[in-house]
Amino acid sequence: MDSEDGGKGEAQGCSEDPAGSPLEPGPKLPSVSSAHSGPKVNIKEPEKFSIRDRDNKVLVLDGEILRAVPDKRYILPETFFIIALHVRSAHQEKGSPIHLAVSKGELCLCCNKEKGQSQPSLQLKKKKLTHLTVQKEPALQHFIFYRCKVGSLSTLESAAHPGWFICTSCDAGEPVGVTDNVGKRKHTEFLFRKVCKAAVSPSEVSE
Numbered sequence: 020m021d022s023e024d025g026g027k028g029e030a031q032g033c034s035e036d037p038a039g040s041p042l043e044p045g046p047k048l049p050s051v052s053s054a055h056s057g058p059k060v061n062i063k064e065p066e067k068f069s070i071r072d073r074d075n076k077v078l079v080l081d082g083e084i085l086r087a088v089p090d091k092r093y094i095l096p097e098t099f100f101i102i103a104l105h106v107r108s109a110h111q112e113k114g115s116p117i118h119l120a121v122s123k124g125e126l127c128l129c130c131n132k133e134k135g136q137s138q139p140s141l142q143l144k145k146k147k148l149t150h151l152t153v154q155k156e157p158a159l160q161h162f163i164f165y166r167c168k169v170g171s172l173s174t175l176e177s178a179a180h181p182g183w184f185i186c187t188s189c190d191a192g193e194p195v196g197v198t199d200n201v202g203k204r205k206h207t208e209f210l211f212r213k214v215c216k217a218a219v220s221p222s223e224v225s226e
Contacts, residue, residue, distance in 0.1 A: 065124065065148060067214040069096035072187040072206040073172070078195060080121050083143050085128075085195040087187035087206075098214050100124040100148050104163065113176055114167030120148035127151055128185075130177035130197055131161045139180045141197045172208040185209075 163178035
């Protein structure tokens with residue numbers, strides 16, 4: 020998932036928020052302590068959400084690529100496993116630090132700049148969410164995103180690359196990426212919808 024060029028694009032706003040959205044404004048997430056405070060962490064069960072952008076496109080997993088597609092009856096939104104963190108280096112004014120994972124908690128979202136890249140990109144790393152939470156900083160930084168509430172929506176800013184936000188394109192079917200040019204044909208605000216426990220059992224998170 021490549022990041023978007025911060026210098027290109029037009030003003031964001033392909034459509035307004037759908038009226039009467041059944042989505043929840045973003046319930047509180049269970050939290051865990053960062054591993055740097057000790058070798059053991061009391062890990063709670065992750066919260067599970069589906070995520071959609073301001074165009075009402077839902078995020079789905081296509082192979083190992085996240086895409087934003089129109090919400091249709093036959094589309095099954097990807098379930099995101101989310102754990103809130105307590106980290107000493109967190110900037111509270113940016114929001115709540117979290118880890119996000121898909122594919123039953125086995126692919127973790129990561130914002131990283133590979134060797135030779137001029138800017139970071141959004142990646143899915145084959146790391147189990149339950150294992151990720153016991154690692155120490157700074158190894159965790161690329162996997163931490165600040166969830167900041169904007170009304171009933173939330174932005175997701177990279178902790179490792181301040182000013183870069185998870186985003187979707189105004190064009191359907193495009194990969195989810197990151198951008199540092201907020202408001203330029205990219206949606207950076209998302210609605211989180213709680214996934215009921217009956218739909219995804221706790222045993223689906225790999226140990």
